[in-house]
Amino acid sequence: MTTTDDTRLHPDQESDIGRDLTTLSRHVLSQIGTHDPDAYDMSALMNRIGLAGKMVSRRLSRAGLLEDALGVTGDVNVQGESVKKMDQYANRIFVRAFEQSGLVCRLASEEMEKPYYIPENCPIGRYTLLFDPIDGSSNIDANLAVGTIFSVRQQEGIDTTGDADDLLQPGHKQVAAGYILYGSSTMFVYTIGKGVHSFTLDPSLGEFILSQENVQVPESGSTYSINEGNYCHWEENIREYIRHLHRQPGYSARYSGALVADFHRILFQGGVFLYPGMTTQPEGKLRLLYESAPLAFLITQAGGLATTGKVDIMDVVPPKLHARTPLIVGSRKDVELATSFMK
Numbered sequence: 001m002t003t004t005d006d007t008r009l010h011p012d013q014e015s016d017i018g019r020d021l022t023t024l025s026r027h028v029l030s031q032i033g034t035h036d037p038d039a040y041d042m043s044a045l046m047n048r049i050g051l052a053g054k055m056v057s058r059r060l061s062r063a064g065l066l067e068d069a070l071g072v073t074g075d076v077n078v079q080g081e082s083v084k085k086m087d088q089y090a091n092r093i094f095v096r097a098f099e100q101s102g103l104v105c106r107l108a109s110e111e112m113e114k115p116y117y118i119p120e121n122c123p124i125g126r127y128t129l130l131f132d133p134i135d136g137s138s139n140i141d142a143n144l145a146v147g148t149i150f151s152v153r154q155q156e157g158i159d160t161t162g163d164a165d166d167l168l169q170p171g172h173k174q175v176a177a178g179y180i181l182y183g184s185s186t187m188f189v190y191t192i193g194k195g196v197h198s199f200t201l202d203p204s205l206g207e208f209i210l211s212q213e214n215v216q217v218p219e220s221g222s223t224y225s226i227n228e229g230n231y232c233h234w235e236e237n238i239r240e241y242i243r244h245l246h247r248q249p250g251y252s253a254r255y256s257g258a259l260v261a262d263f264h265r266i267l268f269q270g271g272v273f274l275y276p277g278m279t280t281q282p283e284g285k286l287r288l289l290y291e292s293a294p295l296a297f298l299i300t301q302a303g304g305l306a307t308t309g310k311v312d313i314m315d316v317v318p319p320k321l322h323a324r325t326p327l328i329v330g331s332r333k334d335v336e337l338a339t340s341f342m343k
């Protein structure tokens with residue numbers, strides 16, 4: 001007679017039992033290390049960003065099957081760029097996620113000319129969420145990677161004019177920042193000033209599960225990421241730097257058309273991303289408050305650098321909500337080499 005060992009588990013079950021199941025909200029709480037109301041608010045805030053990200057991820061994953069997911073709306077946003085249906089959807093999802101949260105008093109995004117106020121949250125909502133709902137939206141219709149970038153700041157002052165002028169402060173004022181990358185898997189990467197941590201969405205659980213703690217960018221890398229189609233519009237010093245890289249053995253160009261995706265590669269594998277100013281557009285393309293500053297916060301927490309070529313991105317004071325700035329970001333040695341050409 002044969003017997004079965006009821007305590008023995010299938011290999012899939014064994015690996016589930018052995019795995020680390022640290023969720024995003026739990027991780028934020030453990031990072032803060034206290035259990036006061038502020039810690040729970042920050043944890044809930046991150047969880048809410050994660051929830052909105054999951055909804056965007058779900059829609060992207062079925063976009064080709066839905067009637068209203070691909071293509072443009074026909075509107076032009078405050079940046080003068082045509083709005084994609086997914087830009088509008090993601091913007092609305094983030095606003096909806098926070099309307100019912102009691103956590104955030106204002107949201108400012110690439111897709112909204114002025115900050116969006118949630119007056120019922122304002123007496124208690126101390127935070128402002130700044131975000132780029134879909135970064136790299138030209139990739140959407142080609143089924144390529146896109147992202148969401150976010151930054152959290154504490155409201156300073158009463159903001160009686162409703163213009164959110166207190167947001168016009170340097171990147172050091174950020175209390176949290178991160179991004180969601182909608183790639184071959186969906187990842188959530190964040191910092192609250194205590195290192196950089198990455199999570200991967202397990203679609204079967206609907207949860208972001210910790211995949212790497214304390215990410216450190218390599219000191220140098222072999223990738224440079226820049227849109228060389230703009231070569232003719234760069235200043236001569238940038239052209240000279242790129243020609244210098246062309247002569248170095250082992251350097252590869254990688255450019256996906258989505259800042260988040262290119263930044264993610266560099267954060268994990270090293271190298272440098274550049275979106276410099278151009279003769280036609282001296283401040284470049286990227287917006288400081290919800291693109292460059294959050295990525296600068298992340299990279300500095302990971303041991304790298306972010307600069308305009310002249311000053312540290314974290315020190316830049318934006319003159320207006322949607323201000324742009326040149327960006328050079330990545331491994332310390334690669335950024336130093338790039339900036340040495342700009343002196």
Ligand SMILES: O=C(COP(=O)(O)O)[C@@H](O)[C@H](O)[C@H](O)COP(=O)(O)O
Nearest residue numbers: 132134135136137138227257258259
């Ligand atoms: O500015 C960006 C796009 O942001 P957006 O989709 O407008 O939120 C970046 O992701 C750039 O799209 C990306 O770096 C490619 O820019 P180009 O090289 O096409 O100008």
Ligand SMILES: [Mg+2]
Nearest residue numbers: 132134135136
């Ligand atoms: Mg963007």
Ligand SMILES: [Mg+2]
Nearest residue numbers: 110132134135
């Ligand atoms: Mg965008």
